[in-house]
Amino acid sequence: MGHRCCNKQKVKRGLWSPEEDEKLVNYITTHGHGSWSSVPKFAGLKRCGKSCRLRWINYLRPELKRGSFSAEEEQIIIDVHRILGNRWAQIAKHLPGRTDNEVKNFWNSCIKKKLMAQGLDPKTHNLIPSNQRAAHKAACNVSQSSQQPFSIINLDSKMKDYSMEINPPILTLPSPYPSSSSNQPPLLQTATSLPLPSL
DNA sequence: AAGCCGAACAACCGCAACTGC
DNA sequence: GGCAGTTGCGGTTGTTCGGCT
Known part of the structure; x- marks a missing residue:
């Protein structure tokens, strides 16, 4: 070849x-x-x-940051991935000194497993149904209690920033307000109900 | 000490988008 | 508009390394 x-x-x-x-x-x-x-x-x-x-x-590149990802960087990756999906280049833009390849590798080797250990689907970030969760848990064989839980508490405010960067036709969120009150700011949906862009 | 195995990282491949002619 | 060359991106594969037996 x-x-x-x-x-x-x-x-x-x-x-x-x-x-x-x-x-x-x-x-x-x-x-x-x-x-x-x-x-x-x-x-x-x-x-x-x-x-x-x-x-x-x-x-x-001289501006590259080497070394392992910090907890903060990890959280950013998770948050942005939830919004953007596997757009590694876009995600990497939120992490100065990191490359898309680095982010992708970190996701595939580390974050993905942590999410699955918490019973979360790494593609959708939604909870995996309990019957499938057992299979996932067995597959990755990681104790749930030993994992650092990921915070989604501040997701709404973060998502507001991230969603501004996405092309409007792809991720324009449906307005919760009636059309007559269109001057109202769009309300972002909660972490568990936000639809992800189709990939 | 040697071999095995899995995790982490580096690099390649194929495709799509972009650009200039 | 069509074509060829170039660039950027995401998925996948290959390599290295450390821990374990």
């Missing part, structure tokens, strides 16, 4: 070496990336532009 964007040349794949990282950093810090497709040629790398772009964005 070839790499479509660069199947004309022989390109290296797999993990990046420190030398490759250095070449890429040196090139981008002095010239900027410009067109990613020409970066490997000018930087002297046997990689495709796509791979260079990913490496820079996810690992080499």
